[in-house]
Amino acid sequence: MRLIRMQVNGRAVEVRIEPQELLLDLLRDRLGLTGAKRSCDVQVCGACTVLVDGLPVSACTYLAYEANGRTITTIEGLDGPDRLHPLQEAFLDHGAVQCGFCTPGMILTAYAFLAEHPVPEPDEVRQGLQGTLCRCTGYRRIIEAVVDAGRRLAGMGVTAPASPPSTPVALAGRGESPS
Numbered sequence: 001m002r003l004i005r006m007q008v009n010g011r012a013v014e015v016r017i018e019p020q021e022l023l024l025d026l027l028r029d030r031l032g033l034t035g036a037k038r039s040c041d042v043q044v045c046g047a048c049t050v051l052v053d054g055l056p057v058s059a060c061t062y063l064a065y066e067a068n069g070r071t072i073t074t075i076e077g078l079d080g081p082d083r084l085h086p087l088q089e090a091f092l093d094h095g096a097v098q099c100g101f102c103t104p105g106m107i108l109t110a111y112a113f114l115a116e117h118p119v120p121e122p123d124e125v126r127q128g129l130q131g132t133l134c135r136c137t138g139y140r141r142i143i144e145a146v147v148d149a150g151r152r153l154a155g156m157g158v159t160a161p162a163s164p165p166s167t168p169v170a171l172a173g174r175g176e177s178p179s
Ligand code: FES
Pocket: 037, 038, 039, 040, 041, 042, 043, 044, 045, 046, 047, 048, 049, 058, 059, 060, 061
C-alpha cells in the first residue's frame, strides 16, 4: 500500500492505494464519485473521463498512483453541489442528454476543450469531442450544446470555473478504518 495525496474536486484527499489500483476504481468505489462511468474499459469510449490537472484522461486505464500530487476534477466537482455548470445547463436545454451514460465524460471533455477554444464552431467541437462516444443522441444536440455553452461562458467572461474550495479529508486504505 502506498499513500498518495491529491486534490479531488477542491478537497485535499489522502488515501492508501494498491500499486495496480485504477483511478476509476478509486473514485467510484472508495471516494463515492460515481459520475465517471466504466464502459469499454480500454480507453476507447470516454465514459470514464475525468480531468487531471485540467486535462481529460481515461480513468479506466489511469493508475491511481499517477494522480499523486495532482488535481482531479470529476463531474461532481464541475460546479457547486447546488447548481449546474453552464455546460450542464446547455446540455439540458438542447436535449443533449438521453440515457446519460456518456454525459459526465462528454461534459468534462467539452469543458477542457472550451478552455482551449472558448467560442468554437460546430466542426471544431466535433473534432474536439472525438473519442467520446454516445450511443443515443447522434451528436448533433451535443455539439449544439457545447457551441452554446461556449457562447454563454464567453458572455459571462468565463473560460473555466475554479474548483470550489472545501474541507480536507483523509481516507484509509482498503480494509482499514478511517483515520
Ligand atoms: S471506460 Fe474508459 S474509455 Fe471507455
